[in-house]
Amino acid sequence: xxxxxxxxxxxxxxxxxxxxxxxxxxxxxxxxxxxxxxxxxxxxxxxxxxxxxxxxxxxxxxxxxxxxxxxxxxxxxxxxxxxxxxxxxxxxxxxxxxxxxxxxxxxxxxxxxxxxxxxxxxxxxxxxxxxxxxxxxxxxxxxxxxxx
Numbered sequence: 001x002x003x004x005x006x007x008x009x010x011x012x013x014x015x016x017x018x019x020x021x022x023x024x025x026x027x028x029x030x031x032x033x034x035x036x037x038x039x040x041x042x043x044x045x046x047x048x049x050x051x052x053x054x055x056x057x058x059x060x061x062x063x064x065x066x067x068x069x070x071x072x073x074x075x076x077x078x079x080x081x082x083x084x085x086x087x088x089x090x091x092x093x094x095x096x097x098x099x100x101x102x103x104x105x106x107x108x109x110x111x112x113x114x115x116x117x118x119x120x121x122x123x124x125x126x127x128x129x130x131x132x133x134x135x136x137x138x139x140x141x142x143x144x145x146x147x148x
Contacts, residue, residue, distance in 0.1 A: 027094040033134045034106040034125045035089070041123075041136070042112065045074055046084035058126070058135035073141070081143060082115025090120075103128060119143035 037056060044053035050071045062070070078084070091109040096102070106125040111118055124138030 030094045030104055030106045030125075030127065030134075031092050031108070033127070034092075034108050034123065037125070037134055037136055038108050038110065038123045041139075042084075042087055042110070042121075045078070048075075048078065050074060056136055057139070058137050060135070060137050061139070077119065077141060077143075078114075081117050081119060085113040085115065087112045106134070117143060 041053055041056045044050070044056070053074065054067050054071060057070075087110045089108055090111050091107075093107045095105050097104070104127050106127065108123045108125075110121045110123070112121055120142045122138070122140040123136060124140075125134045126137050127134045
């Protein structure tokens with residue numbers, strides 16, 4: 001009798017896990033959606049359309065840094081490295097959090113080439129498990145020192 005109850009419980013748990021796994025989009029969906037936003041942002045930066053670029057960030061991004069301060073950083077990037085040339089994704093990761101508020105974190109790392117040098121830019125996105133809205137919450141930029 002106890003074996004039957006245990007088997008029944010395990011069957012329910014398996015069914016719940018299977019349902020949860022099937023209802024969550026694949027990592028590829030999260031990566032594709034994040035890439036669309038990253039590409040739009042990098043294109044806006046290349047065109048020096050900072051208003052469009054700044055509107056792609058989630059409000060949480062500007063909790064520690066104002067929009068004006070970030071715009072100044074983006075402008076300085078073009079001044080130091082020259083005009084945008086091309087970009088390439090060098091790394092990506094999707095991690096799913098399972099808690100009372102399930103979120104997925106998607107990270108894309110680009111190598112962005114300019115006239116004088118390159119930069120490494122890391123974009124961090126948060127979204128719900130259904131990937132309905134990708135929020136750009138982090139953007140890290142690093143580049144080598146440029147000799148004068």
